[in-house]
Amino acid sequence: MYELIQVTNNTYYVNCPAKIGLYRCEDSGVYLIDSGNDKEAGRKVRQILDKNRWTLKAIFNTHSNADHIGGNKYLQAQTGCGIYATGIECDLTRHTLLEPSFLYGGYPPKALRHKFLMAQESDAAELTPDKLPEGFEILPLSGHFFDMVGFRTPDDVVFLADCLSSRETLEKYRIGFIYDVAAYIETLERVKSMSAAVFVPAHAPAAEDITELAQYNIDTVNEIAKRIVSICAEPQCFESILKRLFDAYGLTMSFEQYALVGSTVRSYLAWLLDSGRVRTVFEGNMLLWEAIV
Secondary structure, three states: OOEEEEOOOOEEEEEOOOOEEEEEOOOOEEEEEOOOOOHHHHHHHHHHHHHHOOEEEEEEOOOOOHHHHOOHHHHHHHHOOEEEEOHHHHHHHHOOOHHHHHHHOOOOOHHHOOOOOOOOOOOEEEOOHHHOOOOOEEEEOOOOOOOOEEEEOOOOEEEEEOOOOOHHHHHHHOOOOOOOHHHHHHHHHHHHOOOOOEEEEOOOOOEOOOHHHHHHHHHHHHHHHHHHHHHOOOOEOHHHHHHHHHHHHOOOOOHHHHHHHHHHHHHHHHHHHHOOOEEEEEEOOEEEEEEOO
């Protein structure tokens, strides 16, 4: 864990639960793509930098989920590096209470205010193309989170952040977190047609071809949507839908899973409603969801 893997001449990644990209310039300066899940991840990255006598110039965050920005504060305090993120992701990186608040739908209880859902705040600035090293490209990858992006390095290595999950992860947990289902599918369809020397997803093995895995992620989304529509053959409240999905996929409910999976299921329901596959009805002061036959 936290082994430095060289992908090509100047592009590396740190092998950890959410892979950290690293690009080395000729002057021994380096840029990170994300920073890991906490201060300890930041400390391990700092050890790698010190061992190689590299200077950290900046961190580019793909998005603001806690497991991607958790090392920001430590590394910024230790090195004085800049931290950059796009759009809403920049705001959430600066104000990390927003992530558990968004997931819960209100002020989050202590059970959700922990490092896995709420990183330490860091002084992030808006990521614009002029902040990137020469030859770097920003790749919009919306869907999983608000304004998530990936990066293509000058070595033609593409870092895909969380736009797809490994087959093993999906087979185990089935319902991966998605904020905007329509945008997520659109992103995956675009990723399927990309070419690169190597693709590095944050939560799947690096590979030269990710077409099959991207399609498996799309198929999983469509299978879950189909199951939700089937559950709603008779009008169902949200809690009933969520329980039946947990039962069907053998998931175990906890406060964290309620927030993460629950938020995702609400996103599925919004997508199905907007695409005309379900409708809402109100009975006895309850919001019910019903499939459109």
